[in-house]
Structure formats: C-alpha cells, structure tokens
Amino acid sequence: MKNTEFKEFESKKLEELCGLATKSSYIDPELFVKYQVKRGLRDLDGKGVLVGLTEIGEVHSYIIDENEIVPVPGRLIYRGIDIFDLVDGFISEGRFGFEEATYLLLFGNLPNKEQLSEFEKFLSFYRQLPEEFLKDMILNLPGKNIMNVLARSVLAYYSYDSNAEDTSVKNVLNQCIRLIACMPTIAVYAYQALSHYYDKKSLVIHTPRPELSTAENILHMLRPDSKYTKLEASLLDLSLVLHAEHGGGNNSSFVTHVVTSSGTDTYSVIAAAIGSLKGPRHGGANIKVCEMFEDLKQNVKDVKDDDEVENYLMKLLNKEAFDRSGLIYGIGHAVYSISDPRCILLKEQAEKLAKEKGLEDEFELYDRVERLAPQVITRVRKIYKGVSANVDFYSGFVYKMLDLPLELYTPIFAISRMAGWAAHRIEEIVNAGKIIRPAYKSVAQRRDYVSMKDRK
Structure with missing residues (x-):
C-alpha cells in the first residue's frame, strides 16, 4: 500500500x-x-484517602470539629517546619533558600553553615553534564517540549551510571543529588536548542558557574548577557522553594512512591514523575493561567471595572470564553480552600518585582481576579468547600516578569520538585513497603467466546 x-x-x-x-x-x-469508588483517591467531601505515611511534607487545610470538617487557612510544612518560617529565615538574612530547603527535605534537618557549604559543593560539581551529553542528547535531538527532553535526558543518564541498578540508599541518594544539580542545566540547554533549531535564534550556551545558586545559574545560563538583579534571582529562588514539596499525595510524588515500590531504578522513577508533572492538571496549570489572562485583556474593555471582569469570569465558568473548559485557571485546589500559603508568599514578593518592572497595573488585574473569582464560583457552582487562588495563579505572572520563556514554566516546576521526589523515593526504599497495587473492580458482563466464522 x-x-x-x-x-x-x-x-x-x-x-x-x-x-x-x-x-x-x-x-x-x-x-x-x-x-463507593474513591475517584481520584478522594472522598466526595474532598478529603484524601489515606494510603501512606510520610515525614517529608505536610499539607494542612482543615480541622475536625465535632466530626465535621472545618476549613482553615492552608499550611505547608517541610519536615515539621512551617513554610512561612522557612522562607522568612533565608529572606530576612538575604540568602537564597532552595539549596537549604533541599537539604532539609533530603536529610530531615536544617543544615548549619558548614553542612550547607559542603552540600552546595556537591551541587556545583554535578551541574556540569557528562562529556558529550549536551551534543548527543540535547543539541542533536532538540525537542519542542522541554518536559519530554527532560524525561529522556534523565533516562539517558542511566547509560552514564556504572551502578544504575543499585537501589541502596547510598547509591540512590548520590543519583538523586546528581539529578537535582543537573536538571536546571538540561532544561535551559534544551530551551536554547529549541530556540535555535525551531525559532532560528542564536544558540547561547553558558557553562554553569560554581559560585552561583541554582536560581542564579538558571538566569545566568538562560540570558545571553547573563545579567539579572538580586530581586529577580531571589524571586525565582522563592518559587523553587515553594514548589519543592507538597506532601506524598500530589500526583507526581505519589507516582514516585508507586514506581519506586516496584523496585526499579532511579532514572525510570524520575522520568515517570516528570511525565506526571507535565500534565496541565498538575504542573502545566500556570501556563493556562497566563493564556487565560491574555484572553481576558483582549476581551474585556476596561480591566479595572469589577463588573466587566466578573462578567468575563462568568463566561469562563459557562464555557463561553477562552478554552471553553469551564475553569478559571489558578483558582481552587484539591486540598486548600481558604488559602494556599505558597500563593500568599509568592504574591507578596511578586508585588515588589511588579513595581521594579513597572507592571503595577497587571499585578492589580491579577489581584482583582483573585478577589472576584471565588465569589463568582460560589454563585454558579455547588461546592463542598471554599475556593481560593493557588500557587499557579501567580507563578506564571512571576515567570513572565522574569522574562522566562513559556516553554520553561513547567520545567522550572520539575527542577524544583526533583528535591521532593528524591526525598519520597528514599523514604519508600527505607521503609521497604509492599508494591503499591490498589484494587479495581471489573463491572464488565460475562460473555461467551464467539468463533471467527460466527462473528458479525
């Protein structure tokens, strides 16, 4: 044929x-x-089905009062430490926090000055890609979706590891630290390859600098002139900290536990987690938020008028605007109802950068939608809990102000969450649980086999 x-x-x-x-x-x-199937492993009231225990991260959004669920302001806790306290600690001292947060997630305690310095040496050395890796895996095989390039690059790292199948804690820890360190390099280089081969722009490859933090290195490698302000680097660093961990129940971290429980290698586990995070219901949501706001600005005459903005939001819910999904992207969360602590922290710092960039009006629009959207949703939908803006609502705006390309929004999430995935993989190995295999009930009717000659 x-x-x-x-x-x-x-x-x-x-x-x-x-x-x-x-x-x-x-x-x-x-x-x-x-x-009585718990679809999405959640009860009808939104409470998650308990499938495991963890000491890594905790997401707290309600209390039980007289057997009733009472929503409370959201809390995010890393190894017992409230995210507000963790962030205030490094910001008040003028330090970058992602490396410190990663150490905390992996080893259970905050590092002292010497421990943090030693850990940063590991990361600095491992940021460099293996010899020929850039040419063979990235430049010779450019991809239009950087998340896919990340996944196959992680799988390719298997070939550069002489102990790839060793699942001892010591070896897995070494593998994970290497991946935490090199993911930013892979992601930025993958974008540079995409920009060069598909958009016909100049190819810019900057070698990571050992004295720079993870956030600083991302901006250094991404920008042709390697220039950035302290506020820009600090805000990107904060975003990395806030996305690093979100308990064992989020989709990609649960995938990490599930695949680890089968006994497979680290690279297969992390590639699976990346595949999970790529989905627009998980890591890709902030892109949708940005696209939604662009559509809003094109279809609302006066974005400072509450009634006009509210009318647009109503159209979103009625599937009459934007992508007609019926969603207001960035509003609502599977767990949080009153507030998402990550959103609060990111918004506070985003306002500072908006003033530095002269984007106060756009920040004001985000603030307006954040205020109006829950009111509109409450009027239109029957919901079992309140809704509020989630971290995706402001993270896309932050990345836009940082001049990060849209193609890197979700990979930045992966770069950050690699720290949490690593901690969850090690936790699953240390506790040597059973292979995770939930039950599915077949509801198919029994039928007789029909021979070929009798089939219609």
Missing part, C-alpha cells in the same frame, strides 16, 4: 476505531457511586 493510500485508509479507520475504543471504555458514572 502506498503512503497516500494508507493515509486515506488511516484517516477513515482511525475515526471508526476511536468510536469503538470510546464506547468500550465508557463506564456508567452511577457505578462509581454504587461501589
């Missing part, structure tokens, strides 16, 4: 096969209720 003939055959048959696959995959929603 010739290519043209096959294309015609393919187009026609795939449409038919798609219908068959869709029909055979459909399950009556009432059956999930009948068999």
Whole structure:
C-alpha cells in the first residue's frame, strides 16, 4: 500500500476505531457511586484517602470539629517546619533558600553553615553534564517540549551510571543529588536548542558557574548577557522553594512512591514523575493561567471595572470564553480552600518585582481576579468547600516578569520538585513497603467466546 493510500485508509479507520475504543471504555458514572469508588483517591467531601505515611511534607487545610470538617487557612510544612518560617529565615538574612530547603527535605534537618557549604559543593560539581551529553542528547535531538527532553535526558543518564541498578540508599541518594544539580542545566540547554533549531535564534550556551545558586545559574545560563538583579534571582529562588514539596499525595510524588515500590531504578522513577508533572492538571496549570489572562485583556474593555471582569469570569465558568473548559485557571485546589500559603508568599514578593518592572497595573488585574473569582464560583457552582487562588495563579505572572520563556514554566516546576521526589523515593526504599497495587473492580458482563466464522 502506498503512503497516500494508507493515509486515506488511516484517516477513515482511525475515526471508526476511536468510536469503538470510546464506547468500550465508557463506564456508567452511577457505578462509581454504587461501589463507593474513591475517584481520584478522594472522598466526595474532598478529603484524601489515606494510603501512606510520610515525614517529608505536610499539607494542612482543615480541622475536625465535632466530626465535621472545618476549613482553615492552608499550611505547608517541610519536615515539621512551617513554610512561612522557612522562607522568612533565608529572606530576612538575604540568602537564597532552595539549596537549604533541599537539604532539609533530603536529610530531615536544617543544615548549619558548614553542612550547607559542603552540600552546595556537591551541587556545583554535578551541574556540569557528562562529556558529550549536551551534543548527543540535547543539541542533536532538540525537542519542542522541554518536559519530554527532560524525561529522556534523565533516562539517558542511566547509560552514564556504572551502578544504575543499585537501589541502596547510598547509591540512590548520590543519583538523586546528581539529578537535582543537573536538571536546571538540561532544561535551559534544551530551551536554547529549541530556540535555535525551531525559532532560528542564536544558540547561547553558558557553562554553569560554581559560585552561583541554582536560581542564579538558571538566569545566568538562560540570558545571553547573563545579567539579572538580586530581586529577580531571589524571586525565582522563592518559587523553587515553594514548589519543592507538597506532601506524598500530589500526583507526581505519589507516582514516585508507586514506581519506586516496584523496585526499579532511579532514572525510570524520575522520568515517570516528570511525565506526571507535565500534565496541565498538575504542573502545566500556570501556563493556562497566563493564556487565560491574555484572553481576558483582549476581551474585556476596561480591566479595572469589577463588573466587566466578573462578567468575563462568568463566561469562563459557562464555557463561553477562552478554552471553553469551564475553569478559571489558578483558582481552587484539591486540598486548600481558604488559602494556599505558597500563593500568599509568592504574591507578596511578586508585588515588589511588579513595581521594579513597572507592571503595577497587571499585578492589580491579577489581584482583582483573585478577589472576584471565588465569589463568582460560589454563585454558579455547588461546592463542598471554599475556593481560593493557588500557587499557579501567580507563578506564571512571576515567570513572565522574569522574562522566562513559556516553554520553561513547567520545567522550572520539575527542577524544583526533583528535591521532593528524591526525598519520597528514599523514604519508600527505607521503609521497604509492599508494591503499591490498589484494587479495581471489573463491572464488565460475562460473555461467551464467539468463533471467527460466527462473528458479525
């Protein structure tokens, strides 16, 4: 069959096969209720189904009062330390915090000055990619989606590791520290390759500098002139800290536990976690927020008018605007209801950068939508808990102010969350639990086999 003939055959048959696959995959929603299936591993009231224990991160959003769930302002806790205290600690002392937060997540305690310095030496040395890796895996194989480049690059690291299959804690820790260190380099180089080969821009490759923090190195490697302000680097660093961990129940960290429980290697586990984070329901949400705001500015005459903005938000919920998904991106969270602590911290610092960049009006628009959206949602939807802005609401705006390309928004999340994934992988190995295998109930009717000659 010739290519043209096959294309015609393919187009026609795939449409038919798609219908068959869709029909055979459909399950009556009432059956999930009948068999009390916890869809998304969550109860109807939004409370997560308890499937494991962790000492790494805690997400706190409600209290139980007389057997009733009472929402409270959200709290995020790293190894027992409140995120507000952790952030205030390094910001008040004028330090970068991602390396310190990573140490805390991996080893359970805040490092002293000497311990932090020694840990930073590991990261500085491992930021350099293996010889020929840049050419073979990134420049010779540029990709349009950097998350996919990250995933295959992590898998390629397996070939450079003489002990890749060793799942002892010591070896896994070494593998994870290497990946924490080199992920920013891979991500930025992958963007430079994409920009050069697909957008025909100059290829800029800056070697990471050992004296710089993770956040500083990202800006140094990304920008042609390597220049950035202290506030810019500090805000990117804060974003890395806030995205580093979010308990064991978030999708990608749970994936890390699930895949680790099978006994496989570190590179396979982290590639799977990256695949999970890539999804727009998880790590890709801040891109949607930015796109939504661009659509808002194009379709609302006066963005300073509450009524006009509110009318647009109503159209979003009614699937009449933007991508017609019925969602106001960046508003609402699976756990938080009253507030997302990450959003509060990021907003506070974002306002400072907005003033430095002369973007006060845009910040004011974000603030307006953050205020109006929960009111609109409450009027239109029946919800079991309150809604508030989540971390994705402001992170995209922050990245925009930092002149980060849209293609790097989700990879920045992956760079940060690698710290949490590493801690969760080690925790799963140390506790040597069973392979994670939840139950699925088959609701298919029994049927007799039909021989070929009798099939219609």
